[in-house]
Amino acid sequence: MTLTYFLLFLAASAAAAATGIIFKPGEWYVGLKKPDFTPPNWVFPVAWTYLYVSVAYAAARIAPEAGSQIALALFAVQIALNTLWTPVFFGAHRLWLGLLVLICLWVAVAAMMLAFLQLDMLAGLLVFPYLVWLTLAGALNFRVWRDNPRAGAQT
Template identity: 40%
Template sequence: MTETTEQTVTPRTNHRTRVFALIAFMVLCLIISAFGGAVTATSVNDWYAALNKPFFNPPDWLFAPVWTVIYFMIAFSGWRVWLKTGIANAKGPFGLYAAQLALNLAWSFMFFGAQSPILGLIDVVILLAVIIANMIAFWKIDRLAGILLVPYALWVAFATLLNAAIWHLN
């Protein structure tokens, strides 16, 4: 038996469909980012600014560019798996994908919206576990898709440590 082409979905989809799907994955991630950013903006300049933070807290200006790159990597990762399998043939991995995006957005509501570091900490611990599971599931389908989620997992691991420190200090 010959090896299938790199992109299993490709024979059933044309170039325009593949480009539209990439744009759809990007738009989905940008919508999640925009909603999270809007919630964050409600208390980042007052409540969050007044919190005690650990010495390793990055400067505020760093968060937006890091998250922008990470969201594009999340979108590209999902698109690559879609190219390989479609969504119907990877319901488990795409269920994890949807769950990590939902938990990511929920963190903004819990930490900044509810102004609750402990709720944020609970969410981010679960989020990190789901990202790792998603990374593994995607890796099994497309190695690059799994690798693209590694910076996300590392950043959220750091965010978990930061969230825990903020909870502890306040």
């Protein structure tokens, strides 16, 4: 792993994180009915910071490995989908479409984790918390969509 690889993957992650600065939850989200298992608001930036840093580190570990092309392509797919979710959900208020993006993101991250595991065990294991977090996020997205049928466009 080189510092250059880590900083490049971290920059991609920072770009994804920037959508959270541009498209904040705001009053619309505050007014939605949310499930009891919704984490407190302070947990989200802490969790995402940890996940972005650890996945950037994992990607940097596998980048110099022979045969890492598919794994790195999967990193690109997941960071693109990650970047897309926030403007879809918080910006456009498209709860169902947000859930669809999240399902695609979960599949991409699961595939990325498997590809990373084949190249570097630690790198693959570093992705696992991301998959767990996305599972929780998917459950939250589903419940918010289901429990708030009039909260924005549903297509």
